[in-house]
Amino acid sequence: MNIWIAIGLTAAGCYLAKLLGLLVPAGVLERPLVQRLAALLPVALLAALTAQQTFGDGQHQVLDARAAGLAAAAVALMLRAPFLVVVGSAVVVTAVLRAVL
Amino acid sequence: MAEQTAPPQSTGVPDARVTGPDKPDSAVVRDALGVGIAVGLSGFAFGVTSAGSGLTLLQTCALSLFVFTGASQFALVGALAAGGNPYTAAAGAFFLGIRNAFYGLRLSQLLALPRALRPLAAQWVIDETTAVTLPQPTRRAARIGFTVTGFTLYVLWNLTTLAGALGAEALGDTGAWGLDAAGPAVFLALLAPMLRSGTERVTAGLAVLLLLGLLPVLPAGAPVLVSALAAPVVLFLRGRGKDPDETRPEAPTTPREAR
Numbered sequence: 001m002n003i004w005i006a007i008g009l010t011a012a013g014c015y016l017a018k019l020l021g022l023l024v025p026a027g028v029l030e031r032p033l034v035q036r037l038a039a040l041l042p043v044a045l046l047a048a049l050t051a052q053q054t055f056g057d058g059q060h061q062v063l064d065a066r067a068a069g070l071a072a073a074a075v076a077l078m079l080r081a082p083f084l085v086v087v088g089s090a091v092v093v094t095a096v097l098r099a100v101l
Numbered sequence: 102m103a104e105q106t107a108p109p110q111s112t113g114v115p116d117a118r119v120t121g122p123d124k125p126d127s128a129v130v131r132d133a134l135g136v137g138i139a140v141g142l143s144g145f146a147f148g149v150t151s152a153g154s155g156l157t158l159l160q161t162c163a164l165s166l167f168v169f170t171g172a173s174q175f176a177l178v179g180a181l182a183a184g185g186n187p188y189t190a191a192a193g194a195f196f197l198g199i200r201n202a203f204y205g206l207r208l209s210q211l212l213a214l215p216r217a218l219r220p221l222a223a224q225w226v227i228d229e230t231t232a233v234t235l236p237q238p239t240r241r242a243a244r245i246g247f248t249v250t251g252f253t254l255y256v257l258w259n260l261t262t263l264a265g266a267l268g269a270e271a272l273g274d275t276g277a278w279g280l281d282a283a284g285p286a287v288f289l290a291l292l293a294p295m296l297r298s299g300t301e302r303v304t305a306g307l308a309v310l311l312l313l314g315l316l317p318v319l320p321a322g323a324p325v326l327v328s329a330l331a332a333p334v335v336l337f338l339r340g341r342g343k344d345p346d347e348t349r350p351e352a353p354t355t356p357r358e359a360r
Binding site: 006073 | 139140142143146156160163164167168169170172173174175176177179181183184186187188190191193194195196197198199200201202203204205206207208209214219220222223224226227276277278279280281282283284285286287288289290291292293295296300301304305306307308309311312313316317321324325328329330331332333335336
């Protein structure tokens with residue numbers, strides 16, 4: 001039930017954000033400070049989410065095979081690999097490390 | 102899904118910037134299909150991750166059908182898997198979705214949709230459709246680009262989500278297959294093209310430090326939300342008037358596949 005609440009809230013919130021942009025007159029959201037904050041917010045959130053899902057285990061910080069997987073993804077990104085290759089390399093490296101260790 | 106696209110001016114659709122105002126419809130359709138298919142297929146990663154996080158098949162598919170903006174979907178299932186309560190989990194996902202409002206602003210002027218169509222078109226206002234649509238030279242090309250990208254992506258993203266969720270159920274323990282590394286890799290892939298200047302890099306670094314420091318002391322879900330404060334903090338420290346062109350929300354990050 002809790003999961004459905006989260007899904008419903010997220011769906012409603014994200015849809016309203018999309019619709020808002022199409023409906024409000026231009027200018028309302030065009031203030032430079034608002035725009036810069038809107039551009040920077042995903043940067044902070046994505047960085048935090050990456051760290052949490054790589055180094056987090058419940059409320060503990062851990063260093064495990066996922067960190068190696070993420071490093072592989074970073075290398076793939078630097079080599080300009082396609083999106084699916086980036087994700088795939090993280091998965092494969094993590095799985096191989098877990099199988100070996 | 103949705104967030105794998107890059108800024109139209111720096112990556113995005115190769116043909117879109119070099120062709121003149123008489124760009125043929127077929128070229129627009131080709132651009133749109135390229136992005137739509139490449140990114141649409143990555144719904145598989147979401148389906149696997151969501152099912153591996155403990156969501157049911159129906160919940161996983163509902164997310165792709167009704168949320169349809171990839172970073173928010175990954176963030177929500179990640180937060181729920183970490184034990185966050187539904188409200189903080191939804192808040193993190195919603196904050197990630199706010200940027201779509203700014204894409205909508207730009208698209209609204211370009212597409213000039215009738216008001217009756219806007220509630221329908223809204224669901225397709227995401228990184229990829231914005232990346233394809235903004236560089237189009239004419240309104241006709243913009244409308245074709247938006248529609249073809251949106252349709253292709255919506256259909257594929259939902260089909261591959263279903264396939265991924267079914268696949269994860271067949272695999273059993275997704276951790277043994279390393280699939281719990283897919284989520285953070287997706288976030289990193291979305292983040293990387295955004296790190297264009299010092300402001301973005303400092304923000305990302307501060308957010309990571311905040312997250313790691315707060316993880317043991319705050320309840321699940323809260324550390325990510327508090328770490329988002331890195332954005333206003335860095336903006337404040339850098340001064341509000343500086344480098345107005347440095348960060349532009351109308352430039353979605355480009356999908357690698359689109360290059």
